Amino acid sequence: MTVFLFRRLLQAVFVLLLTSVIVFVGVYAIGDPLEILLPSDATVAERAQVARDLNLDAPLPMQYLTFLGSALSGDFGRSFVYNRPALDVIFERLPATLELTFTALILSLLIGLPLGLWAGTRPKTLVDETVMTGSILGFSLPNFWQGMMLVMIFAVWLGWLPSTGRGETGEILGIRTSFATWNGISHLILPAVNLALAQIALVIRLTRTGVQETMPLDFVKFARARGLSEWRILLVHVLKNILIPIVTVLGVEFGSLIAFAVVTETIFAWPGVGKLIIDSINALDRPIIVAYILVIVTMFIVINLVVDLLYSALDPRIRSRA
Structure with missing residues (x-):
């Protein structure tokens, strides 16, 4: 296990280094922040002064080496727009995004698992066809359209729920949260x-397929022969065996939820990092963009490592090979 962790950490360092080069070159080669930060009537001397202050007058390789040296000490530069450390701005917004994505992930499990189990135990019935049709709609309908429909139905027509903002927050165990x-x-x-709909559809299909592949196996027949109830067989024996692919996909999808919550946060004006990155791209706030992408890549790496560790907890054979 120690060798496995060490190998993964080396891979993580290489991926982060390569990502920093690609992102830095890509972001810094596009556009000129001075065109946005300065008024159109700014003098040449003012432009030169701001360029020196932001280190924009140095050659691109020197800018990258300066950035890399600062990043190794935890400094990703100061935001051009907020005039604050880029990481501070991101970490200020990150809890709102994590709260949203965790809630979406929990909803996908609470709704998707029971529906998938229900459909999997009743193949080719009205229940199965109805659940699978709903999952296809969850995959097929664009996320932005689903969000607009939710706002129109539940906020505009029915007036049950607010459509924008995070609302009031309070503290639970010292953590500020909407809960x-x-x-x-x-x-x-x-x-x-809105963020959970596609994940619910994914969990339904994975669970249904896993149930239908597992139910005919010998260990299920043996459990029936021992007189165990169908619900015990399903919830204890079958569910444990189908959790590995579900954990695999949801682990990757959780990172995707964080990275691609941009549409949902924009529609609902949710004050997370998704909305922040859209605003930063519009303003060419390079330190925020680079820091955001590196933070997201780091979270992907950590999530994948956690998924691998969960593998070993769910299946001892994986632990012995590691």
């Missing part, structure tokens, strides 16, 4: 459901 107030929960429901 501490009903106002915060009501603001969280629509964006979390």
Whole structure:
């Protein structure tokens, strides 16, 4: 296990280094932040002064080496727009995004697993066809369209839920969260459901397929011969065997939820890093863009490592090979 962790850490360092080069060159080769930061009537001397202050007058390789040296000490530069350390701005917004994505992930499990189990135990029935049709819609309908429909139905027509913002937050165990107030929960429901719809469809299909492949196996027949109830067989024996592919996919999808919550956060004006990166791209706020992408890549690496460790907990054979 120690060798496995060491190998993965080396891979992580290489991936982060390669990503930093690609992202830095790509971001810094596009556009000129001075055109956005300075008024059109700025003098040449003012432009030169701002360029020196932001280190934009140095050659690109020197800018990258300066960035890399600072990044190794935890400094990703100061935001051009907010005039604050880029990481501080990102970490200020990150809890809102994590709260939204965790809620979406929990919803996908709470809704997708039971529906997948239900459909898997009743193949080619009306229940199975209805659940699978719903999952196809969850995959097929564009995320932005689903979000607009949720706003129109539940916020505009029915007036049950607010459509924008994070709402009031409170503290639970020292952590500020929307779950501490009903106002915060009501603001969280629509964006979390919108973000979870595609994941619910994915969990339904994975669970249904796993159930249908596992139920004919010998260990299930042996469990029936021992007189175990169908629900015990399904929830204890079958579910444990189908969790590995579900954990695999959801681990990767959780990183995707964080990275691609941009659409949902934009529609619902959710103050997370997704909305921040859109605003930063519009303003060519390079330190924020580079820091954001490296933070997301790091989270992907950590999530994949956690998924690998969960493998070993669910299947001892994987632990012995590692």
